[in-house]
Amino acid sequence: TEALADLLELSNLPADWVTLSKKLPDDAGAIVMNVPITDITENEAKILEDYLSGGGKLVLTTSHTYISSLKNLSALLEKYGMTAETNELHESNSAYFYPGYTHFILPATDTLSQLCGVENHYFLTSSAHAIKTNASLEDVRYTTILQTTTGAYYEKNEEGEKSEKAQYSIAVSAVKKDEGEIIWFAAPNILTDEDNTLTGGGNYSYFSALL
Secondary structure, three states: OHHHHHHHHHOOOOOOOOOOOOOOOOOOOOEEEEOOOOOOOHHHHHHHHHHHHOOOEEEEEOOOOOHHHOHHHHHHHHHOOEEEOOOOEEEOOHHHEOOOOOOEEOOOOHHHHHHHOOOOOOOOEEOOOOEEEOOOOOOEEEEEEEEOOOOEEEEOOOOOOEOOOEOOEEEEEEEEOOOOEEEEEOOOOOOOHHHHHHOOOHHHHHHHHHO
16 A cells, blocks of 8 residues: 555665566565465465575465465465464454454554564454464474454354354464564455554554564
């Protein structure tokens, strides 16, 4: 969005569009993929993997609607020990969702604040889904950036039957030893003007600082 682009420029973080048709620039501080709706090719996945192997950073946002069809992208994520659950999450604790909308989750931002140095803002993750990590991978270090309370749930069917309540990760950093980092936000609307407005600018402030 223009508002986010302006904020990045003010933060001395110039942004350019890139394609995955050729080697990514060596000076790219981060590659942002915002809610892909079609899968990348095997060659594009290889280009991303090569960039990460050289110490690059991929920042990804995804939607529960499309993630299950993104086979090549999911294979890349699995190399960093991360997989998606495809159900839209809801929060039962009214202190952690936008009033009247249980799927407009407002997770605690303690870890996010520590990572980027921004405080006293909300961060809205509407229509989020969950991320699972593989703790058996010894060469990957995980940081859960955002998570629900233990009272989160999803609807199991069209009749609205609720799952058992549990805590879910909705933003995770995975750093592979001697390689790069993937920061995955499993929430499709964090970079929309609408969600940013609902947090008084919190979403864009946190995101730009994280980069």
